[in-house]
Structure formats: C-alpha cells, structure tokens
Amino acid sequence: MTTSAIRRFAALLAAAALPAAAALAQASIEGSVRLPKPLHAPVMNKRYGIVAYAGVLSPYPPLAVVYLEGLFPPPAGPKAAQMVQKDLAFVPYLLPVRVGTRVEFPNLDNTYHNIFSYSPAKRFDLGRYRSDERPIPSVVFDAVGLVTLRCDIHEHMRALILVLDTPHFVLSDAEGRYRLDGLPAGHYVLKAWLDSKTTLERPVDLAAASALREDFP
C-alpha cells in the first residue's frame, strides 16, 4: 500500500461525505499530528498493517485519523466504502467510516479469505469466499467504535475500521499532515485517533470561512 493510494481514498470519501451545501461559507482545519515512533516490536513482516502490542492496536506504519466531533445532520442516503484484500493484506488497513456505512470487501487475491470481527462494535463473519463471489460481501457498520478485522485463514491479516458519528474526518499522511475542508462554523471538538488506546482532542471554534491550524500535540 502506498501513501498516495491512501490519500486518494481519503479524499474520495471526504468528498462523498460533504453535504450539498458546499456553497456555504466553509471553514477548514489543517495541521499535523506527531505520529508515534514505532519504537517497539521487532515487526517481522512489513505487510502487517496493524500490530498489537501490550494490548494496543496501532497502524503500522503509523497513521492518524483526524475528525471533528459534534452534532451533525444524519446522512442523506446510504454510504458505501470498500476495503479490498489484495496480496494477502487489507487495503487500506485503517479505514474511518461514518456510522451506517456499508463497506464492501472484495477479494482480489486468487485464494480464499475469511473476514471476521470479534469486536464489540461489530461482530460478523463473512465466511470463506473467493474473488468471484457476487455480490461482493459487505457489512453495514451501524455502531460507533473500533472494529478489528481479521482473516481466519491468514493470521497476519488485520485491519481497523474506525466507525465515527461524523461526516468530517480525514486520514493523515505518513508524516501526520492532514486537512479538513468544508467544515460548518460552530463549536466542536477536534480529535486525532492514533491507536486503539490513544485519541488526542482539543476544542475548536470555527468561524465561517475560517482556516485554522491545529497541530497535535
């Protein structure tokens, strides 16, 4: 997986999440998140997207999800997202979605995969399927929380889906830089998710058509 691919997906999703009122005077936030150094763990395989250490699941290489928390109108229609299984790995390995989003899991490998999750936010088991499975197996994530995805066949495959109750979220780049656009004015909490145990936050007041800069920490 490349950083550009992640960014492309993120941009796509952000665009889709934006309401039609794009014409309104919209604010934006940009900045950077200082990503934790992967100090720990002799990670044996670079393909691991998610590693667990001391009970903490973190993306590897490190990424951050920055999102704006507040009260937002419900989504106009069903949202969709995709997480593919390619080269025995989830792409992307960290996927933020809004509650109610249906995520499709196409299998692009010519082998079986069996995606399942034991996470309290969403438990499911898609069973084994191959790339020709139609319709593409999908899951609607209807509760906020962190969902760990695994493949029952390939023990190293792991991915995280962060289900958020907001339309305004973005994935940082590998250096931790982010930009949120099209934000409505108001009083919010800006959060930066780093791993399953670490979410940084700070309150923000967005004036119409303002451009804030917020760096974590």
Added chain:
Amino acid sequence: MTLPQEPGNEGVASFRTKLLVAMMLVVTAVTAAGFVFAQRSAASAVRLEFQGEFQEMLAASHAVQDVRHAALAERCRALARRPRIHAALEDGAPDLLYPSARDEMADVMEQAREPAAYSLHALYYRFIDSRGRVITPPGPGEAGALAPEDEARLALGSLPDSPQTGFLVRGGGEVDELVAMPIASTESGEVISAIVVGFKAPWTGGGGAAIRSGAWLNGRLAFPSLGESERQVFSGALERAVAAPGAVEGGLQLSAGGAEYLLFYKLLNPGSVFPPAFEVSVYPLGDLLARQRRLLWQFGGAGALLLLGAFFASRLLSHRLSEPVEKLAEDSEENRAHWHRAEAALEMTSRELQRSARFSADASHQLKTPVTVIRSGLEELLAGDHLQPEAREEVSGLVHQTFRLASIIEDLLLLSRMDAGRLQIQFSRLDLGPLLAGLLDDLSAFPDNFGLKVDADIAPELWITGEKRFVSLILQNLLENARKYNRLGGRIRIASRGEGEWAVVTVGNSGSPIPPSSQEHIFERFHRGAVGENVPGHGIGLNLARELGRLHGGSLRLSVSDGDWTEFELRLRLAAGAVAAKPA
C-alpha cells in the same frame, strides 16, 4: 630309626582325621569367602536391579509428562496462531474465547473411553488473561467442569513466558497436575495470555505398580493411596526435608506401620509461578528385603550343599591320600619286627661269643696249673735214682708232652683273649733280620729233623712296627708248619724283603700240597687238613698267626701250593722311615 614309637592303627586314623579336618577347614574357608562375596555381589545386583526398576518407573512417568508437555506445547502454539483466539483475546471478546478454542482443544480433552492411568488427555482447561486472572468459560461444560473455588486457584500472579507445571488439590481431594502454556502474540512474541490445562495426576490411578506416587504441595501430602499412619510419618519427614533451603530432590528411608519404605522427592516445578510442588515416590522396601532374604536363603542352601559335598569329597580324598601313609606305617611295622629279631639274634650271638671266650680263658687258666703240677712231679721223678732206664725215657717223653700241652693252652689263652678283644699290641720298632736269624737257629737245633735243607734269603735290616713276641709267634708257627708238613729230605725256604711300605716274609716248604678243597679252610680254627694222626698239631696255629698278623695291620695268605711246594706269605707294615729298604 626315627619312626614314631607307636604308629599303629590309631596313628594312621588320627592322621586321616587331621587331614580331613584340614581339608574341611580349607573348603569351609573357601566356601565362606565365596558365599560372602557372592552374597554381597548378588545383594548389590538386586539393589541395582531394584534401583533400575525404580528409575525405569519414574522415567516412564516422566516420559508421559514430557510427551504431554510436548503435545500441549504444540497445541498451544497452534492455538496462539489462531486468528479467532487472538481476536477473542485482543479484540475484547472473551465470551467468544472458549467457543473459538473448542475445536482446537477437542482432541486434548479427555475422552470417556480413555484408560485412567497416565492419561494424555486433559480434564479441563482455562485461559488466563493478561493480568493472570482466570477467564471463566461461558457454559459450565464448555472447557471441562471445575468448581468455581478450584477454578479461582488456577490464577497466576503473572503470565509465564515458559511452560509451567504445578498441582492442584481440588476441594474433593483429587489431585490434578497443571500445565500452564503461554500464548504469545504472533507479531511481537509478547505473551498475551496463557492456557492452564488440568490433567489427572499420574499416580491417581493407583495402578498396582510397586511404586506409588503423590505430591507434596502447600505443606500437604496429596497421596490418595496412602494409609493414615504412613501419611503421618511421610508428612513429618517431608516437612523437615523440604524445609531445608534449596531442597530440590532427595531420598529417605522410612519405616511406617512396621514396614520399610524408600521415599524419593523431587521438585517438579523449580522457578514455577505455581507453588512449589514435590513429586513424592514411595517404594516399599519389603519387596527388596524379601528378595534379599530369599537370595540369602538360596545362597545358604547352596553353601550347605557345597559343604556337604565337600565333606564327602574330603573324606574320600583323605582316605585316598592316607593310603600310602598307612602302607608306609605297615611296612615300617614289618621293618621294626625284622629289626627286633635281628637285634635279638645279634644279642644272643654276642652273648654266646662272650660265653665261649670266657670259657676258653677259664679253661686255659684252669688247665695251666695242673699241667705245671704234673710237669714238676715228673721232673722230680726224673731227678730220683730209683727209675729204670726204660721208665726214665717214658717219663722224659711225658715231660715233653707237658710242654706241648702248655703251649696249646698258651695258644688257646691267646686266642680267647683276642676273641674277647682284650689283646693289646704294644707296638714298637722291630728289626726282622735278627729275629728271623734267631728263629732259623732254633729250627736247625730241632732234634728230629728229617734231613731238611733250609734256605734263607733274609734282608739284613727290615724295620717294622709290632710286638716282638707276637711277630715271632707268627713266624714260629709258619716255620713249624713248614717243618711238620715236609717230606723226608725236603727243603725249607725263608725269604724276607721290603716291598713299598710292606715287609714281605715268605716261608715255603716242599711236600704234598694242600688240596684245593682244603685251601680255603686252612686258616679256620681247629682245621688240620688231611694229615695223618702222626703229625703233631692242634689246628690253631695258622688261625692264630693270621689273627695276629691282622692285629699288626698286616696279612697272611697262602701264596703257592702246587706240585711239591707250598708257600705262605706274611706282609707286615714297615716302620716309618724304613720304607726305602734295600731290595733283597
């Protein structure tokens, strides 16, 4: 003779007994030594065998545990790889942990048909969370039944990073062996959980094997197959033994309830997160002692048989060996009898000899006096004037006879003194020349010479050692014989010479020779040859001459007797310094 005084049958019998006793002593000593050696080596062999048995049994038990550990470790590694287990542990779904593990652990869990002892299958298993607490299974039969209070005691202080062994004494008294295997994260190797598996403890089956095992745990002896008195004794001993710092393993010999036991204890889980647990193995020594006793009896019996056999063999052998000695004793008995007989005969002969010598001496002495009386009477008669001339001649002849009689008596006396060994020769230097000349003068003075011609070839000086009267007696006898046994007009020849260390005197005479049959008897006493009664003599002259010659260290022999000539040769030893006598 140095034979024992009374060898007899008792001597041989005692010899035989001594031999038997000596042999038996040797055999007994050898048997005893062999017995001790064999018994000792056999006893140690039994002990070794016993120890081998013991260790084999322990090894079998440990092998089961090792297999169990290996199987379990493999199972846990596989389990730790399972994404669902990781999901359950890491993704906050403990309720899904046991259902996810069920399939994995199905073949580890005990099956109903499994035989009880040395079970490889588990009774129950429980997961331990990252803080060491037990994760309770959702359903009661989910992971093997275990009472809640027992389950709580499976908790570990912290997660172990290596397999751990421990024991659990359940509320009901059952003893379970526990094996805790860590479950590590696939990516980092971090231990995220552990699984504790409970097995039936290997000894709970009882089994009937000689070794019984149990555990010493938390200051208690968990040993189901033990009686109360044994339990008390063993508990006390173990408490003391285990209290010692660094006690890891050891052996004790204990007696409980009248029986001897060998007790081994071994710390099963050094450095374990579980409380220290000692495996306790008890072997009743009664069996070993019985085996050793039986062995002792067998050896004793064999030894007795051996001794008995040795006794008979020794008896036989001692008889066989004493046979020659017995024979020797018999032979010596015969010898002794012979010896006694010979001694008696010798004694008798010597007594007879003495008696006859004494008789000769007595007779000679008794005879000498009357002969002297007769001669003086006859000489008185001759001195008177009243005898007729014829009668005077008669009486003169009688006087002559008394001289002969006196000479015979003198000879007999001399012989008897020699026989009795009482004749002492007074040796002195003596010249044979004058002596022989004197004797020749005497010979020619004889009245009744038969016209004899006397030749003499005498060395003028021939010194010998001897006593003069005996030497002249020898020569007189020889000369007188030469005259007596001569023929009319015959010849006498006397010669003397020195020859080496000898003085040799030969006296020869003409006349009929001594017949060969008589030649060897002429020197015997009272032998007179085949001569007529008209020849005077009494048959002791030659005998006397030879005996006297021998007493002088010389010899007398008949050198010639054939045709018309008979000659005697006398050898006497020359005096010292006279050896180089001039040849005649």
